[in-house]
Amino acid sequence: MFDKVICPYCFTKFWPQSIAFRCQRRTCSNFNEPDTALLRFYGKVPDDNIKGHIIAPRLRITTPQSGKCDVCSGESHTMVCPQCHNSLPRQLVEGGGRIIAIVGARNSGKSNFITVLIDQLQRQAHLLGDIGVLAIDYPNSDKLSTTRRYNAYRTQLYDKGECIEATATLDELTRVPLIYKLSQKGRKPTFLVLYDTAGENFANIIGKSYVADGTAENADVKFLQAADAIIYLLDTFTIEAVHDKLAGKMQLAPIGPANPRYDDILGKLIQYFDEELPKPDRNRLKRTPIAFAFSKFDAVLDDPDLSRALPNMNKESDSEYLDGNGVDISTLDAQSDIIDAALSQIWHENNFLQNVKQFFENYHFFGFSALGGVPDRNNRVAGGRPRPYRVLDPLVWVLSRLNYRFKLK
């Protein structure tokens, strides 16, 4: 009858009946009490405006609409995770919405992808069918708000024409995803949960908790396990054959510990899943739709030698459904096959392919470009603004796997 809810912050699963609330009445005598769970999660207070007494879960048989404060008796409608106390969108709790996780190692192109993806969704979602897109903002926190943070990216990329560079700082905001709700009439909503972490998190956490002491208590692994579908970004410039060809003209760093291969972390993750996950969890993950999306494809398609490996792919022919005539998923299958063939027959990436294919049962490959060209030395986007190529494809495929109904060809 009920589905468990997955918190998009701490990835704990809980029954919706055991949701907690936050009393935000200023007159509540516990309004200023320290929130130890939130402190533990962030290591410090993420925003002074997030305040109020936590109304603990009670034994209930249905999902409550509100909670009554045990201190001031006021009613609160602000739902929070019973574990980490972050605010949760009501529809995620009540509707059992699904979660699409977008992840990638450092420098895989996440920030630029996210910025362009949301712009494209806002402009083009109608071409896919009646899909609505809505930013989910953190209540009472401008600092953590999806809209504010997205607009900062957007201003940089679209208004100033500057590429977003690899995230350097490790602040508490890297633990707060941008969250968007995708809705379609008659369907449960889907939440896009976008973590633009300073990639080191992704690598180090695995390094520390898996390789060093062998435990699984790390956020990234939990995140992947909890998601209903995954978009996994991979840095095309660290495919060896591509790197060999472009390193000179683009002054790319050598592949090594500071600039690891695109499948470095993925290989470790798969090894971990194979060896350590309990069987039911492993089987669920194996069936999870996963889109392997190679970023920065502009540079590959602009190179006459490299592009020969990719027949029928070129920057001038973007995703077919953008003509408004409907979605034909077989065009995405064809793209996946082209990339699969290039990886196996021309770029000699058989080890990666073997790893993916022996573990995942529901995968697809994509090549996309957020920017459409290589940024110049001053980090300005070629042509002054992004010219995206096949940016929506991974999401469209994943949504088709989650049984979205598109406008059909």
Ligand SMILES: Nc1nc2c(ncn2[C@@H]2O[C@H](COP(=O)(O)OP(=O)(O)O)[C@@H](O)[C@H]2O)c(=O)[nH]1
């Ligand atoms: N040629 C090209 N380079 C890109 C593109 N997207 C990102 N890059 C490059 O990759 C770097 C890292 O991208 P970013 O989005 O910050 O990656 P993140 O660390 O995963 O968030 C940028 O500074 C750009 O130099 C693209 O679409 N085309």
Ligand SMILES: [Mg+2]
């Ligand atoms: Mg980034």
Ligand SMILES: [Zn+2]
């Ligand atoms: Zn939580």
Ligand SMILES: [Zn+2]
């Ligand atoms: Zn109160």
